[in-house]
Amino acid sequence: MTDCGLPAVSTPLVDAWNRARERGAHPLQVPGHKNQYWRPGAVPGSDLLGPLIRDDITLQGGVDDNAYSGGYLLQAEALWARSVGADHVRFLLGGSSQGNLAGLVAIGSPGAVVAVDRTSHRSALSGLVVSGSMPAWISPVIHPELGLPLGVEPGCLAGLAPTTAAVFVTAPSYVGTIADVEALARHCHDRGWPLAIDQAWGAHLAFLPGRGAFEQGADLVTTSVHKALMGYSATAVVGVRGSLVQGRRLDQAVDLTTTTSPSGTLFASIDATRAIMDQCGQREIERAAARVEAMRVRLRRVAGLVVVDDAVAGVPCDPLKLTLWLPRTGVNGSVLAQALWQLGHGVESSDLDSIVMTMTVVDDDAFCAQVADLLVTLIEQQRQAPRPPAPAALWQVTPEVVLSPREAFFAPRRRIPMAEAIGEVSAEQFCPYPPGIPLLAPGERVTAEIVRDIEQAGTFVRVAYCGDPTLRTIEVVA
Ligand SMILES: Cc1ncc(COP(=O)(O)O)c(C=O)c1O
Known part of the structure; x- marks a missing residue:
């Protein structure tokens, strides 16, 4: 029986991993740490490395043999x-x-x-x-x-x-x-x-x-x-x-x-x-969904706060995702996210208008209730006059594609000031992260609007995958 209260289901890899752990082999092959992490002092600097690799067992020559004969x-x-x-x-x-x-x-x-x-x-x-x-x-x-x-x-x-x-x-x-x-x-x-x-x-x-x-x-x-x-x-x-x-x-x-x-x-x-999901996934996910729904009920009472759900969106929403839309509370999503981070609750993503939180079956009743209370408190503390929405540009990019991403990736390139790049073809990606959706991708025409959107995104989040983190220059196709 498992702690889901149901008969154990088949777990071939987990079982093989446990057997490998019990065997305690000292291999004449990789991994370089030779599975000796459990022996104090066996690895030079084991106090530094040990906690980081103590569960590492290779698949080949560890959990299974070199020929994968266990399958x-x-x-x-x-x-x-x-x-x-x-x-x-x-x-x-x-x-x-x-x-x-x-x-x-x-x-x-x-x-x-x-x-x-x-x-x-x-x-x-x-x-x-x-x-x-x-x-x-x-x-x-x-x-x-x-x-x-x-x-x-x-x-x-x-x-x-x-x-x-x-x-x-x-x-x-x-x-x-x-x-x-x-x-x-x-x-x-x-x-x-x-x-x-x-x-x-x-x-x-x-x-x-x-x-x-x-x-x-x-x-x-x-x-x-x-x-x-x-x-x-x-x-x-x-x-x-x-x-x-x-x-x-x-x-x-x-x-x-x-x-x-x-x-x-x-x-x-x-x-x-x-x-775990085979045994009790549906039950646990439905319970988690109920806990997140209770958070939504609490948050819907906050004046001006829009809790994104099936009714608001008009399409089905993930029962475990908690997305709040803030303009009518006057709260800045990134400032709210920063406050949550300081308290040990990093969020999935945030921008001026919204904040996105990922909840899972692991978040229990007490935690969900505590987070809902905390969100209410922080929103009230940070409340300002309602402001017009400023939707993130990355949801609505309609690029002019000049070259395929592959052609642009392998094309000769030169780095020029961003302000001089309008009309050129980008050779690199500008990707606010999170959520990791490119504002500008290789092969796309650089426009004044995109340059503005990149600058604006840079004031809220890390703009990733471009060579110049200051965003002042860009690589374009030569
Ligand atoms: C929609 C989407 N697809 C794929 C990925 C990449 O997932 P992973 O982090 O597992 O590589 C992400 C990451 O955030 C994502 O948001």
Whole structure:
């Protein structure tokens, strides 16, 4: 029996990890720390290193032998696939970033046009660079007042050429709104297009009946295990279902992007997470959703505060995401986030208008109630006169694409002052992080509006992936 009160389910990787731990082998191969972390003084500087690596067991030559004769990883992947309704999945150690990269390599190819949600995480761009595909950018519906993305709907795909190779959409969005994947899948399949879903934020949805992207008809899905669920940092899973994307193609794409020395510990944490979800996932997620709903009830009473939910958004929202929209309270989301950080409660993201918090099954009643109280107190302390909304520009970028991301990535380049770059083609990315959605991507025309938006974003968050963190210069295609 487990502490979920249900019979234990199969956990091949976790069991093999435990056996490896018990064996206590001292290998004549990697890892360089030789598993000697448990012996005080065995590793030079073990007090420094020991706590950091004490759970590290390699997959090859650790959890399994060099030939993988136990087949534990394959078994664990098959169990995950069965749980989420996939035909074939691969465990990843490079996060959904790696899943998106591999996914776009699996569905794209040099010169192929792939329709990509322009509010995608920057890892989609990596996939476009590596695959050589040309993006046909599509934009989600934007809430007319809140300025937040509501998801891509079939109408957003109007105008795509019949020769489109595939469609890539993010659902749930960063702020928790969820696109209608079923309708998108119908639309895409009628045209023979595979639908890839970046479900990085929605791993838990796959354990609620009917809510996972595979169940709703997606052909390829990437999901982070470390975000909405409880896996080790950077764990993720990418998978396929149906015949539009071949499992073998996905394997090749994953193998292109992965290490040959995976951590058995990190992989085992994916296996353990799946087993917990199989046993009591639905119950625990529904309980967590009820706790977050209680937070929303409390927060809805705060004058002027908009709590983003199904009714406000007009589309289904992630039951575990807590997104607050602040302009009518006069509170600055980034200032509120800073106060929460000082108190030990870093938030997922913030900008002037909004603040996004990720809750999981781990956040219990007491914590949820305490955070709701704290939010109310801080908002009242920081309250000012209502102000007009200033939606983040990154939800509504409509770029002029001049070169494919791959052409721009490999093009000769020169660095020039940002103020002189208008009209040039960017060779680098400007990506407010979080949420990691590029304001300007390689291959796109630099415009006065984008330069203004980059400057403005720089006053609130780190603008990542550009060579000059002061944002005063930019690399353009020479
Ligand atoms: C929508 C989306 N997709 C993918 C990623 C990348 O996920 P990971 O951090 O697991 O690499 C993120 C990261 O925040 C994201 O927001």
